[in-house]
């Protein structure tokens with residue numbers, strides 16, 4: 001197992017306010033690392049540091065030589081006035097022949113969508129196509145910012161399964177942001193809980209038992225339950 005990226009004491013500040021504080025971790029080949037944390041915790045900011053979109057205020061990041069990264073951003077919008085098919089979207093980054101497109105779409109169980117318009121896909125279909133596009137360049141590191149957003153539970157289970165399958169197929173490392181700890185924990189080898197700084201990390205089993213983790217996520221579950229309850233009243 002070799003190291004793909006290593007973050008060393010990364011701090012990011014916007015307008016002198018620290019959003020990410022002294023974060024260090026590594027992602028190795030064939031390892032799935034899940035980044036969990038509440039809204040505004042700095043997860044997307046950290047992801048952008050990893051892919052080189054944001055320069056950290058302090059700290060260093062090392063990447064394996066010639067590292068290829070496949071990235072799926074947290075949000076993407078398509079202009080309704082400029083319809084684009086799945087096939088065309090798959091070719092935006094790299095020219096792919098029909099056979100290659102079909103093969104990658106089949107991997108994410110979306111070969112039937114090849115001629116559909118991106119604008120018309122369901123939440124689950126869209127996320128599978130975004131995953132397929134990120135996989136099209138055979139990345140050594142797959143970086144996914146909330147790959148299961150807008151997807152129902154069954155679709156989420158499928159997505160996390162597909163991510164694990166992609167890791168096996170391409171022997172790549174995966175860094176993914178997730179809100180659903182139960183589902184993410186099923187496929188992750190390592191979990192990092194972030195709330196500006198790392199407040200716990202380790203194997204899913206170790207982290208689930210960590211009191212700091214339980215306090216944060218139990219509160220979140222309680223809050224969600226109360227909100228749902230109020231909405232039903």
Ligand SMILES: Nc1ncnc2c1ncn2[C@@H]1O[C@H](COP(=O)(O)OP(=O)(O)OP(=O)(O)O)[C@@H](O)[C@H]1O
Nearest residue numbers: 014015019037038039040041042043044045046074
């Ligand atoms: N370019 C920027 N300039 C100023 N503030 C920013 C910038 N980017 C992000 N922030 C702030 O940093 C904080 C963390 O944002 P970030 O998007 O990293 O959170 P997140 O953990 O991904 O949240 P979510 O779960 O909602 O996606 C937020 O308060 C956000 O407003």
Ligand SMILES: [Mg+2]
Nearest residue numbers: 043044045074
């Ligand atoms: Mg985010």
